[in-house]
Amino acid sequence: MSNKGVVISMAIAVTVAFFGMSLYAVAGEGMKGMMMDPYIPKEKVMKMKEMMMKMKPDTLEAATMRGEKMFNNPKLGKNQTGQSCATCHSGGGSIGGAAEMSWKGMKMKVAIPTLKGAAVNFPAIRGPMKRIADLGDMNNMCIMTFMKGLPINKNMRPAVDLQAYVASLSKGKRYRPGGMKVVPTPVPGAM
C-alpha cells in the first residue's frame, strides 16, 4: 500500500471509530431515559399502594354477568342483522334447527348446538375447514359468520367476559378437549 493509501485508511478508521463511539454515547443516553429509576420516592410508593388498596378486585361473577349482557346484546360486534347470541342460543341453549352460512360460494346449513356443556369441549375441531378452535374462536366465528359483525379482540377483557359466561354454562362438567358439539334437534342435511 502507498503512503497515501495508509493515510487515507487511517483517516477512515479514525472517522468510523469516532462516529461509532458518539453513536454509542447517544444510545447510552437514550437507554438511561427509557429505563425506570429503580429508586422510586417513598411518597410515590405509598400513593401507588393506596391506589391499589382502593381498586375493587374483579370477580368471576362480575365477569360472567358482563358476559351475559354481551350475550343478549343485539348490537354485539356492531352487527347489522340485529341478532344477539341468544337469538340462536336462547338462554345459553339452542332454539333448534339450523343456521345458514355460505362457504366457497356454497350455501350450507349448520345445526345450532346448545352451549350448555359446550365450553369443556374446547379446543376442538370445528367448521367446514376442520380447523382447531378454542372457545373464543367459536364466539367470534358466530359473530362474524352468522351475525355479520366484527370479531372481539381476544386479547381484551370483553372477549374473556363473554367466555366467562359461556363457560358458566358448563359448571361442574368434566373437561374433555376435542369433544363434539351437542345438537338437541338434528336437522337432516345440516352440518
Ligand code: HEC
Ligand atoms: C344465527 C344463529 C347463531 C347465532 C346468532 C350465534 N350462534 Fe353460536 N352457533 C351457531 C351454530 C350454527 C353453531 C355450530 C357451528 C359449527 O358447528 O361449526 C354455533 C356454535 C357455537 C359455539 C360452539 C359450540 C360447540 O359445542 O361446538 C359457541 C361457543 C357459540 N356458538 C357461541 C355463540 C356466541 C357467544 C354467540 C354470540 C356472540 C353466538 N354463538 C351466536 C349459531 C349461532
